[in-house]
Amino acid sequence: MTTEQLYNELNYVNHSREKRLHYANLVISQPNLIPKLLTILFTVDDKISCRAAWVFEFMCGENLEAIIPYLDRFTQNIHKVHLDSAVRPVAKVCEYLVTANYAKTNNAIKTALNSDHKEKIVEACFDWMINDEKIAPKAYSMNVLYLLGKDIDWIHPELVMILERDYQMQSSGFKARARHILKKIKV
Template structure:
């Protein structure tokens, strides 16, 4: 697959799950195209399109390490996202990264991710959690923030406060994840 073939595929109208899976399979053979895909996410966000973000999310579910060479670009662009259809998969990627870093203690992630990049994820996740966003972005964000609080000690008290203030008004999915997150925070002594 060439860069132009990837761009053409992403520009060919809404992608079916089957087509996304095919693109992911092709991308696995061409990790050098990951930056092109990431750049398309930020371009599509401005047009309220989301093919690239969906493909990137599915690619990184299989090969999360593909984001590492472009992690600075990834984290730098998070705060600029506006489209809910792009924010959800990017929030999911943040959750996968924080799980790899903090829960799984994957040395490849620990060695390649800088504190300022984690701070950018933290800022975006707090914005998505407290802003007018859909449930999936909020759920992924609260999980990422829980993990980030393992390194940044002020995060857990702030996360707890936000969840306590918002849990009653949340959907059943939000309440479920918020309740589980609050239980984990209490277990840590917060």
């Protein structure tokens, strides 16, 4: 399947779990489609990039280790994503990666996710925290930054400052997640 053919297939992806899962499994079964999916995802001004992001998120949810050969490309481009419908799944993939990195069980992500990848993820997450994003990317970012802050000493103080500063102006969902993260940091 060419990039153009995959692009055309993505027209059939909608918000339904069934469609996203169908195309995620298609990509998992044909790993040569992953770089093509990323090409579409990072064509950030095209609405189809959002559908590519949805499929990519589901693919990572089903088989996170499939992203390993593409970690450089993914982390170098995440800051470019700006459409709301694409930011949420990209932030979720960042959360998948960092959660796997801190999992108690051994996995390939722990060795594949290097300091450069983490740095790019931290930058993107802080951008999502301070920019006018919806609650979901902010919630995923809080969790990512909390986890990475266990090893990178400057992250927690910055995160606390942002959470406390923005607390009053945010939604109840933001406040609930912020309280949870602040409690974990201050323990």
